[in-house]
Amino acid sequence: MDRRSLRGFLLLSDAALFDPNFRRTVVLIGHHDDEGAVGLVLNRPLEVAADEAVPALADLVSPGDLLSEGGPVQPDAAVVIAEFDDPSKAQLVAFGDVGFLPEETDPAGLGGLRRARVFAGYAGWGPGQLEAEMAEGSWLVVPAIADDVFGQEPERLWERAVERLGPGYAMLRTMPLDPSAN
Numbered sequence: 001m002d003r004r005s006l007r008g009f010l011l012l013s014d015a016a017l018f019d020p021n022f023r024r025t026v027v028l029i030g031h032h033d034d035e036g037a038v039g040l041v042l043n044r045p046l047e048v049a050a051d052e053a054v055p056a057l058a059d060l061v062s063p064g065d066l067l068s069e070g071g072p073v074q075p076d077a078a079v080v081i082a083e084f085d086d087p088s089k090a091q092l093v094a095f096g097d098v099g100f101l102p103e104e105t106d107p108a109g110l111g112g113l114r115r116a117r118v119f120a121g122y123a124g125w126g127p128g129q130l131e132a133e134m135a136e137g138s139w140l141v142v143p144a145i146a147d148d149v150f151g152q153e154p155e156r157l158w159e160r161a162v163e164r165l166g167p168g169y170a171m172l173r174t175m176p177l178d179p180s181a182n
Contacts, residue, residue: 005032006130008095010144011039012161015172017138021072026157027123028081028144030094037125040081042149043157044069050118054078060101060116068154070119079119083146085112095144115150140165 011027022041029039045066051058053067057080070079080101084090090099101116125133133139142164148157162169 006037006141007032008144010042010142010148010161012140012142012158012165014137014140016136017133022123022138024158026148026161027071028094028149030081030092030100032130034127036127037130039123040068040070040079040119041123042068043154045154046120053120054118057116057118060113061118065117068117068119070121071123073122073124075121077121079122080116081119081149082116083114083150085114096146098144098146098149117150140169 006029009029011025011029013022013025017023024043025041026043027039027041029037031038045068046053048067049063050061050065050067051063057078060080060082069075081094081098082090082101084097084099087093087097087099091102093099097114130139134141140162142161148161151157162172
């Protein structure tokens with residue numbers, strides 16, 4: 001893999017990735033440089049409403065929107081990704097007008113947020129770790145779009161994103177989670 005940043009791309013776990021934290025996951029990379037990478041698992045909704053789990057963020061989400069598992073790092077921390085009217089208000093822009101809310105912020109002071117999603121924790125890689133996983137064939141890469149982050153049925157995002165890779169990946173998309181059980 002070249003040394004380009006994967007910020008704004010989705011990582012789709014490939015069949016060779018057996019780590020239970022990332023099996024059949026879609027990770028949006030928000031930051032990637034020589035120091036490492038940070039992202040959010042987009043396709044693991046939890047069975048608790050975000051406004052109930054994090055009442056302070058209730059005004060950012062629609063009632064009943066589910067909290068999502070963002071990754072294994074700091075699972076007790078709330079991470080918010082939003083679609084901004086003014087992306088310069090984001091702490092970190094992932095792509096286009098989609099970015100991360102600053103940690104210590106009054107949501108009312110951010111101005112126009114079109115939509116937001118709340119995550120418990122995040123995914124992180126140390127220097128060279130993501131590049132090594134890429135070299136092992138653990139991840140497939142596709143550009144992210146806003147509907148990947150905010151769309152309906154996040155639990156089906158992996159299949160939809162793999163489908164964007166083309167017909168050569170149809171078998172991967174339909175393969176059972178445990179191929180030995182087939």
